[in-house]
Amino acid sequence: MLMNALESAAVNSTARRALQRFFELSWLIRLGGRLDGGRALEIGCGSGYGTQLIIERMGAASVDAVDPDPRMVDRARRRLRRHANVVRIVHGDALDLGGALGAEGGSYDAAFDFAVLHHIEDWRAALDEVARTLRPGGRFYFVEVTSAALARPTYDRLFDHPEHDRFAAGQLLAELSRHGLDVGPRWRTFIGSDYVLGVARRAGPSASGPE
Ligand SMILES: C[S@@+](CC[C@H](N)C(=O)[O-])C[C@H]1O[C@@H](n2cnc3c(N)ncnc32)[C@H](O)[C@@H]1O
Numbered sequence: 440m441l442m443n444a445l446e447s448a449a450v451n452s453t454a455r456r457a458l459q460r461f462f463e464l465s466w467l468i469r470l471g472g473r474l475d476g477g478r479a480l481e482i483g484c485g486s487g488y489g490t491q492l493i494i495e496r497m498g499a500a501s502v503d504a505v506d507p508d509p510r511m512v513d514r515a516r517r518r519l520r521r522h523a524n525v526v527r528i529v530h531g532d533a534l535d536l537g538g539a540l541g542a543e544g545g546s547y548d549a550a551f552d553f554a555v556l557h558h559i560e561d562w563r564a565a566l567d568e569v570a571r572t573l574r575p576g577g578r579f580y581f582v583e584v585t586s587a588a589l590a591r592p593t594y595d596r597l598f599d600h601p602e603h604d605r606f607a608a609g610q611l612l613a614e615l616s617r618h619g620l621d622v623g624p625r626w627r628t629f630i631g632s633d634y635v636l637g638v639a640r641r642a643g644p645s646a647s648g649p650e
Contacts, residue, residue: 440558441508442485446598450554451486459553459582462629463636464492467580470625471638474499477548480540480572481505482533482565483555487515493551494522503547505531505539533565536572545574552581556611557589560601563614570618575643579620581636583611588633608635615639 442450449455475498484490484504493499506512507530515528531539533555550569556562569579586605588594606614608628612635615622619642626637 440560440599440601442511442558443599447510449598451488456488459488460492460496463553463582464496466627466636467582467638468497470627470636471578471580473497474549474578476500478546479503480536480542480547480550480569482536482550482552482569483558484515484528485511485553487511487518487528489551489553490515490519490526490528491522494526497549499549501525501527503527503529503540503542505529505533505536507532533559533568534561536568542572544571545577547572547577548574549578549580552579552583554582554584556581557584557600557605560603562604562606566614566618566620570620570641573620573641575641577641579615579639579641581611581639583608583635585611585628585633585635587631591633608632611635612637619643 477499479493479499479502481490481502481504484506490502490504493502509530512528512530519526529539536542550573559565586607589600589605612622620639621642622637622639628635
């Protein structure tokens with residue numbers, strides 16, 4: 440489900456950018472390390488600020504990103520113009536990464552989700568796609584909005600989100616594990632249990648790539 444105008448303004452505000460850069464990214468690096476020289480996937484890139492951080496702060500060599508909102512794709516492409524040789528922004532759906540990006544199984548060292556799964560009706564199927572496209576040992580970095588936050592009046596009245604099968608932090612962690620994405624102790628909640636972030640590793644023998 441696409442963002443409405445109010446959510447788009449909130450997500451792209453200076454305050455959110457600061458939170459993403461100084462809090463979320465710092466925690467993701469602390470829990471999962473950087474990605475120097477790695478090949479990254481981002482689902483739901485929005486206006487591309489997270490994509491920029493994946494290149495500039497995580498040290499990824501390249502990022503393939505998808506978003507179904509053409510306005511966001513345009514914004515992201517404009518923002519990332521100077522990284523155009525290493526960043527590919529595609530109009531598409533996290534449920535079909537093969538169709539959108541030609542992503543084959545095991546092709547990425549890391550995948551990123553900055554507040555996207557809670558926008559996807561069938562978020563479990565999106566996790567399936569993420570797990571499929573990660574190489575064994577590859578990392579899934581996630582920051583998510585839980586059912587607790589979505590039930591608050593601000594979210595409920597002002598923003599549009601799927602209403603069925605919302606997840607609490609524990610449900611998301613359990614589903615990661617069901618898809619062979621092992622999170623172990625590498626997660627935390629913040630603002631009570633409204634938000635959850637962490638880093639999961641795809642099970643299986645680690646092939647070559649950044650550790
Ligand atoms: C809350 S915004 C987050 C955007 C960006 N990741 C950020 O942190 O600024 C959620 C994004 O998910 C995208 N989205 C919704 N459904 C999606 C889907 N099925 N596949 C990929 N992205 C989706 C929306 O278009 C929107 O850009």
